[in-house]
Amino acid sequence: MHELKKLNKYFLRYKRKLFLGILFILLSNLGQVYIPLLLKDSIDNLTSGFSYDVLLDKALFIVGAAFFAGIFRYLIRMTVIVVSRDIEYDLRQDFWSHIQKLPLRFFQNNSVGNIMAHATNDIGSVRMFVGPAVMYSIDTGTKLIVIIAILLSTSAELTFYSLLPLPFLSYFVYRLSKKIHIRFMRIQEKFSDLTTKAQESFSGIRVVKAYVFEDREIEDFSEISRDYMEKNMAMVKIQAYFQPILFLIAGLSIIIVIWAGGNKVIAGELSLGEISAFIVYLGMLIWPVIAFGWITNIIQQASASMKRLTVFLNEPVEIKNNELTSYVINDYSGDIEFRNVSFRYSENFPLVLDGISLKIKRGSTVAIVGGTGSGKTTLLNLIPRLYDVSGGEITIDGNNIRHIPLDVLRRRIGFVSQETFLFSDTLKRNILYGLDKDNDSEVDKAAEISKLNNDLDNFPKGYETILGERGITLSGGQKQRTSLARAIAVNPRILILDDSFSAVDTNTEEAILRNLREFMKDRTSIIVSHRISTVKDADTIFVLDNGRIKEQGTHEELIALKGYYADLHYKQLLEDELKELS
Amino acid sequence: MEQKDDEVLGKAYDSQIMKRLLGYVKPYKRYVVLAIMLNVLVAALGPLRPYLTKLAIDDYIAKADHNGLLVISLLLAGSLVFQAVMQYFLTYYTQLMGQKIIYDLRIKIFSHIQKLALRFFDKTPIGRLVTRTTNDVESLNELFSSGIITVFSDIFIIVWIFIFMFTMAWDLSLVTLSVLPVLFYATFLFRRKVRESYRDVRYHLARLNSYMQEHIGGMSIVQLFSKEKREMGNFSSINNAHKNANINSIFYYAVFFPVVELLSSIAIALIIWYGGGEVIQGTLTLGVLFAFIQYTEMFFRPVRDLSEKYNVMQTAMASAERIFKLLDNESFIKNPLNPKPLPVVNGEIEFRDVWFAYKDDEYVLKNVSFKIEPGQTVAIVGATGAGKTSIINLLTRFYDISRGQILVDGTNIAEVDKRELRRHIAIVLQDVVLFSGTVKSNIGLNSSEISEEQIIKAAETVGAAKFITALPNGYNQEVKEKGATLSVGQKQLISFARALAYNPQILILDEATSSIDTDTEILIQKAIEKLLEGRTSIVIAHRLSTIQNADKILVMHKGEIRESGTHTELLAQKGIYYRLYQLQYKDQEITRSA
Numbered sequence A: 001m002h003e004l005k006k007l008n009k010y011f012l013r014y015k016r017k018l019f020l021g022i023l024f025i026l027l028s029n030l031g032q033v034y035i036p037l038l039l040k041d042s043i044d045n046l047t048s049g050f051s052y053d054v055l056l057d058k059a060l061f062i063v064g065a066a067f068f069a070g071i072f073r074y075l076i077r078m079t080v081i082v083v084s085r086d087i088e089y090d091l092r093q094d095f096w097s098h099i100q101k102l103p104l105r106f107f108q109n110n111s112v113g114n115i116m117a118h119a120t121n122d123i124g125s126v127r128m129f130v131g132p133a134v135m136y137s138i139d140t141g142t143k144l145i146v147i148i149a150i151l152l153s154t155s156a157e158l159t160f161y162s163l164l165p166l167p168f169l170s171y172f173v174y175r176l177s178k179k180i181h182i183r184f185m186r187i188q189e190k191f192s193d194l195t196t197k198a199q200e201s202f203s204g205i206r207v208v209k210a211y212v213f214e215d216r217e218i219e220d221f222s223e224i225s226r227d228y229m230e231k232n233m234a235m236v237k238i239q240a241y242f243q244p245i246l247f248l249i250a251g252l253s254i255i256i257v258i259w260a261g262g263n264k265v266i267a268g269e270l271s272l273g274e275i276s277a278f279i280v281y282l283g284m285l286i287w288p289v290i291a292f293g294w295i296t297n298i299i300q301q302a303s304a305s306m307k308r309l310t311v312f313l314n315e316p317v318e319i320k321n322n323e324l325t326s327y328v329i330n331d332y333s334g335d336i337e338f339r340n341v342s343f344r345y346s347e348n349f350p351l352v353l354d355g356i357s358l359k360i361k362r363g364s365t366v367a368i369v370g371g372t373g374s375g376k377t378t379l380l381n382l383i384p385r386l387y388d389v390s391g392g393e394i395t396i397d398g399n400n401i402r403h404i405p406l407d408v409l410r411r412r413i414g415f416v417s418q419e420t421f422l423f424s425d426t427l428k429r430n431i432l433y434g435l436d437k438d439n440d441s442e443v444d445k446a447a448e449i450s451k452l453n454n455d456l457d458n459f460p461k462g463y464e465t466i467l468g469e470r471g472i473t474l475s476g477g478q479k480q481r482t483s484l485a486r487a488i489a490v491n492p493r494i495l496i497l498d499d500s501f502s503a504v505d506t507n508t509e510e511a512i513l514r515n516l517r518e519f520m521k522d523r524t525s526i527i528v529s530h531r532i533s534t535v536k537d538a539d540t541i542f543v544l545d546n547g548r549i550k551e552q553g554t555h556e557e558l559i560a561l562k563g564y565y566a567d568l569h570y571k572q573l574l575e576d577e578l579k580e581l582s
Numbered sequence B: 001m002e003q004k005d006d007e008v009l010g011k012a013y014d015s016q017i018m019k020r021l022l023g024y025v026k027p028y029k030r031y032v033v034l035a036i037m038l039n040v041l042v043a044a045l046g047p048l049r050p051y052l053t054k055l056a057i058d059d060y061i062a063k064a065d066h067n068g069l070l071v072i073s074l075l076l077a078g079s080l081v082f083q084a085v086m087q088y089f090l091t092y093y094t095q096l097m098g099q100k101i102i103y104d105l106r107i108k109i110f111s112h113i114q115k116l117a118l119r120f121f122d123k124t125p126i127g128r129l130v131t132r133t134t135n136d137v138e139s140l141n142e143l144f145s146s147g148i149i150t151v152f153s154d155i156f157i158i159v160w161i162f163i164f165m166f167t168m169a170w171d172l173s174l175v176t177l178s179v180l181p182v183l184f185y186a187t188f189l190f191r192r193k194v195r196e197s198y199r200d201v202r203y204h205l206a207r208l209n210s211y212m213q214e215h216i217g218g219m220s221i222v223q224l225f226s227k228e229k230r231e232m233g234n235f236s237s238i239n240n241a242h243k244n245a246n247i248n249s250i251f252y253y254a255v256f257f258p259v260v261e262l263l264s265s266i267a268i269a270l271i272i273w274y275g276g277g278e279v280i281q282g283t284l285t286l287g288v289l290f291a292f293i294q295y296t297e298m299f300f301r302p303v304r305d306l307s308e309k310y311n312v313m314q315t316a317m318a319s320a321e322r323i324f325k326l327l328d329n330e331s332f333i334k335n336p337l338n339p340k341p342l343p344v345v346n347g348e349i350e351f352r353d354v355w356f357a358y359k360d361d362e363y364v365l366k367n368v369s370f371k372i373e374p375g376q377t378v379a380i381v382g383a384t385g386a387g388k389t390s391i392i393n394l395l396t397r398f399y400d401i402s403r404g405q406i407l408v409d410g411t412n413i414a415e416v417d418k419r420e421l422r423r424h425i426a427i428v429l430q431d432v433v434l435f436s437g438t439v440k441s442n443i444g445l446n447s448s449e450i451s452e453e454q455i456i457k458a459a460e461t462v463g464a465a466k467f468i469t470a471l472p473n474g475y476n477q478e479v480k481e482k483g484a485t486l487s488v489g490q491k492q493l494i495s496f497a498r499a500l501a502y503n504p505q506i507l508i509l510d511e512a513t514s515s516i517d518t519d520t521e522i523l524i525q526k527a528i529e530k531l532l533e534g535r536t537s538i539v540i541a542h543r544l545s546t547i548q549n550a551d552k553i554l555v556m557h558k559g560e561i562r563e564s565g566t567h568t569e570l571l572a573q574k575g576i577y578y579r580l581y582q583l584q585y586k587d588q589e590i591t592r593s594a
């Protein structure tokens, strides 16, 4: 329960509206509770007074009271429920602004679906608490007290008998809606399995077809569907008796009134008008009593959801500005140094980088080569602080990168990741992603350098072509070049290319490298590649092996060293050249 | 604007679609008839009770008959219990039927999509196909399980109420029911408005979700480019639009519910005023008045329900239409009627004057002819977009050719069962696809024919065993979404191992080693040579060192094979291949001379 106290700060923001809402609830209940009394008077008038005027009077009053209550009912929704949407909005804003700060580690370890579930389901169930639950509990509570008071003053005995089933009803609803909630969650889970399976199977359709396992996919899918159906039926089983029993218990109350009350009327202890008021009041009470059970559940769910959200919101922002940040730094020129850097992905994982020390002078180009999984990408990720080092330090212009404001650090780095991610937006907006203004000449320039302009004919609407699901699919090479153009467009001081030409043919690659040589004249660049032809011109080449720097030097020096690099070079030479060599 | 597309609602009833839908109900026809009959019966029980109340008041309370009152109270209780029991069975069985129909339909859709040709996938967003198999089917569920049958029940409840009311007092009935047109109109208006605003809410919700989905996936780009502020702005405006859409819909609820309550109070006021007058005149009994007050409460619900059912029907029709459109799409790669058997393959491949276009007659492959002898290794080189992947797409019959012939072991592949053909071929695709599951299941693809030893053997052959065994759970390690915690090269190795575990007669590598270091690559090559000795392979790669040992190299340029021969032959030709070679190696002259 105390989880929900965290919502207080949100409630406080809207306290005026909420206060009004509560006031409206009270006023509206006043009107509603008045109606059965009018009904009683008019029926009593039919058994004793026989006055047409009284009838008309009461009838008009009923409409008047209903109108009065109605106006406030309207206002209740327009305040309380609107506030719940406001708070939902605020919660989501806070959620997202936190998510944006979380490190790459978080996103690699949590699936998109999981994060989405929190953003939608959990926030949704907290909103149910903030709005409907708050509204109904105040509404119900006040109504219950007033009505029971009126009933008691009419006939204590009859009140006792007729209210007898209601606590059971409340308890029953409470118990069942808890079960319903659990089963509902299971259905949701299965449904998301179903969606995931379909998504995965359809997007991997090439592999499915190539390896001829359509049948297995259909079988898997059938199994999940069957499971989903069973989960649904488990829910149906409850629902099927939930409603009938609700009506049964509620109906019994009324029958008790008719029977016991009828006897009292015969005995002359009660009037027929009182009985009818009783029945109408019971009708009014049944919903609140049901609501009690229901609300208790909403509160429980909301508190569970809030707990999960809190876990999320407390997820540490590992990488951020802190007291060591020196805000006077607002630019740098690009001298990078690694001092004895080590890194592991988490406590019980092995070291991925171990004692890395290297210097990269501004304006120079360095290359990193190394085997699959040797730690190249990991090393590059440390520079813009996608991860923080586990040991040692990285400096730029002599400042520890942890002291450079994060946005200053990242703004001047052009990063082309090994796996390209583009937004499903126009090509142009993808290229200009790092800039804040639309700038056609920038697009042209960046596309020119990255040789994306060669492919312009393939894009139906030029740079305005939309990419992704709703647009065209780029080839691997085109994606890589778009990602390169995006990095170039920010006018970086440091350009980082992580195996960015793996899907680009050598011809085009050569042209890009030629352009880059010019562009990178006084910028620092770091290139990772498996192709000797890509790295051979670098000022320094580092060979990474199992997280350690094994060799370093220029192409010629490393060849002369006759180590890993020379071997690599040798292997990439063609056989006839090898013959010539010997 | 896909979401809006999917939201287009048409008629609530379309006889042709309905007929087709009922086709799925056919196996359960008896249930339906039974359910409807029970419904008609049960519908009478609710309206019966106010009538019994009237009897209680007029015949027993007024006449001070204690025993009669007890009997009628028991009758009331009995009808209540009976109704509850019937209701239980009705709900259970109609839902069961609905679920079964949905299950059948869902599998049918999924299987259908699995069979569709790649050409179809090229132009259909995956998200839309997922929606068909999930949400669209779900909205039919409502139609089958509650829609069709409760419509009957609601109608009969109203009919029964009318019957009881009119037999008791027709004039009071008319007076009371005079609010009905207003109720109908209000409900109709409300439904329409709510539907519109609900559609708006759904649209904005979809936008919010797809924004979040996309940006959670691309968060590192947002962060790398320090665009958190701008993205926060974008998010806020979408979030805000979503909030406003919701608040708009609150308005309609806020108006509608009080209006309904007001109408029901007006009806009661009318009963008291008009009916009360008649009671005073002695033309009406108190019991009738009493029953009428209960009936007004009672008929508001089915009216509201019915209008809701209208929405259910409308959504269901729209979904059904989309589903049937998909099921009617027969763009399959057709198997021949009497496929020639292809039990074993030696691996001879021949392309004869093959022409191919993805779109109309923008030919991507022009007059391509080549022959690969069994056991040969053939390399294909060329710039991106030259048509290398397309050749492979044709060989596995992912697409059908426009002109020419493709022969495997002298048999035209159009004449054999495409699945049998694919059983002999393993491809390592350009884009790595990892499925959720373990490393093991990603290599063996859960095939019963691939043993654990074969999986391990395959992983060892491609040099993946080393990093796999270093994982905390080894081969049983869960693969995070899209293999997020593996290096790119490692992912490629897994998909490579998958091809070897398949033990194919023909192996195709489409830039399969682009992110793998040369060392590992050479190791793999040697291991494969041993493992797949005598089998045919096709290799596409940009690194010339990868392909130099091929028995034959095909040089593609703009959809044509421009050169072919061995490495030495091609160099001697001084053509495209020679230029490519120079690009990759010219600067290495220095080292050579050094």
Ligand SMILES: Nc1ncnc2c1ncn2[C@@H]1O[C@H](COP(=O)(O)OP(=O)(O)OP(=O)(O)O)[C@@H](O)[C@H]1O
Residues within 6 Å of the ligand: A108, A345, A349, A352, A370, A371, A372, A373, A374, A375, A376, A377, A378, A379, A418, A499, B467, B484, B485, B486, B487, B488, B489, B490, B515
């Ligand atoms: N998020 C992560 N969590 C745990 N381990 C990881 C994570 N990312 C990478 N690794 C592991 O760290 C090691 C180094 O990975 P890295 O991506 O740096 O390799 P790489 O040198 O870039 O390889 P490649 O040439 O294949 O791209 C690998 O063994 C990899 O499995």
Ligand SMILES: Nc1ncnc2c1ncn2[C@@H]1O[C@H](COP(=O)(O)OP(=O)(O)O)[C@@H](O)[C@H]1O
Residues within 6 Å of the ligand: A458, A475, B122, B358, B359, B364, B382, B383, B384, B385, B386, B387, B388, B389, B390, B391
């Ligand atoms: N599914 C497709 N739909 C339409 N056009 C395609 C499709 N796949 C490839 N293309 C086009 O066909 C041409 C050849 O592509 P591809 O065979 O993939 O080349 P490569 O593998 O040599 O890079 C390119 O112009 C490409 O844009």
Ligand SMILES: [Mg+2]
Residues within 6 Å of the ligand: A376, A377, A378, A418, A498, A499, B487, B488, B489
């Ligand atoms: Mg990498």
Ligand SMILES: [Mg+2]
Residues within 6 Å of the ligand: B385, B388, B389, B390, B430, B510
């Ligand atoms: Mg290709």
